[in-house]
Amino acid sequence: MQKILILGGTGKTGRRLARRLEAAGRPVRTASRTGGNTPFDLAAPATWAPALDGVTAAYVVEPSLQAGGGRIPAFVAEAVAAGVRRLVLLSAGGVGAADDSHPLKAAEEAVRASGADWTILRPDWFAQNFSEGPWLPSILAGTVSLPAGDGRTPFIDADDIAAVAAAALTEDRHSGRTYQLTGPRAIGFGEAADLIGQATGRPVRYVDIAPETHVARQLAAGVPLEVARLFTGIFAAIRDGSAPEPADGVERALGRPARPFEDYVSETAASGVWD
Template sequence: MEKILILGGTGKTGRRIARRLKADGRPVRTASRTSGDIPFDLDDPTTWAQALDGVAAVYVLEPNLRTGVDRRARMPRFVPEAVGAGVRRVVLLSAHGVGHADDSHPLKVAEQAVRGCGVGWTILRPDWFSQNFSESSWLPGILNGTLSLPTGDGRTPFVDAEDIAEVAAASLTEDRHSGQIYQLTGPRAISFGEAAHLISEATGRTIRHVDVAPEVFVERCVSDGVPADVARLLTGVLVAIRDGRGSAVSDGVERALGRPARRFEDYVAETSAAGHWS
């Protein structure tokens, strides 16, 4: 049985996809710059051939969102090499809003490369991950009791990374997902204040959301080591939520899996029970 290559295989979605595929008896190869089964770097084409050896399907993502990057040297080169090596399915982790963005969006080139690859492809456009509250940049705020973000009372339909992983695993192994673009969201939009309240109730701790000015948030990100251009990009998409431009609820999870998307409340209950916010 030919292998499935998971780029970013130890990341938030990658490790979940790998776990699902392995449980189903699928041979999986995880790859990343610093860990996984094999070293891989989109900036270093000499690492590509070994990662692609014997691979029939690949999960790809563009991790570098900085301006000034030569994107044509990355995904538009890697995807054809993957197809030339025998890959017959390509699944891309993109993001909400890329479909309406202009060509300056850092993920636009990646989507174009995948859609023109000549083999079966699927594009996943998820909303904000629920797991950002427990595994990523929002976790420190949850732990110290104050989540400071420039989102005001805006609402967005957080999507569970487990749902993303299940859709990705299905897309990597089933022909019926070929040519599909799945907008992935949770079943309802909530504010960051409501999210903090739900986590407070589950943990028995007081957690609040505080709206901050965009320029203050950019400065804080930069002081934490985030490149300035990435900090501005991140701030812009958060401010869009505050301005009422959070994404609408989508049926992508249900279309792909035949079941409703997982509720944020279920994610909170499970995460709290596992002690991640202790």
């Protein structure tokens, strides 16, 4: 039976993927700088070979767009040389239309040209950003300030991403496929805030801010200018109505619809993370 390596094995999708595979009896190695069962750092190539030892399939994640686009191609080359025969790459929505400056463009090209079986996942904004990521402090404070205007986007549940990744790592039929992963409908940040507020029983509001204000706040938080502009540009796409439409990637991969945002909100509110 294949041994599966999960980069970012303690992250939003990685830990969910590990749970699924382990429950199915698959040998799993979770690779992470902290918390995984194998020490691993994309910035430290000396950690790659031990993580790849005996592995035949890998879930590949670039945890930091600030690192540029060279780390994943180098890792993919070493992985295939070490015997990995199946690669599943966590990319991002919009990479297909992006120019070559996007850090994940080179990662996608490297996976396709690797000679291994490959699947590329392009998820939209994670619903879990409201509960496990950058927007959680804002939810707890009661105000989410972002430059998305009244635009709408189809938030994807990280559990759905993990389910598609598990299928792609263990089933032959996903080889050579690129899946655009979104939720079943697009919603605005105002509606998302309202749904969370209703589920928690306390006010949560969304405030639109100017894109240049968002860039300035990112810079003040230590984010490099290029990355701050990249993420602000994604919000701007939502703002001007050019965010992705709901896609059928989850249904194509799993034979069922993507999970609604409302289900994510209900389950997360019950967990107490927003209390």
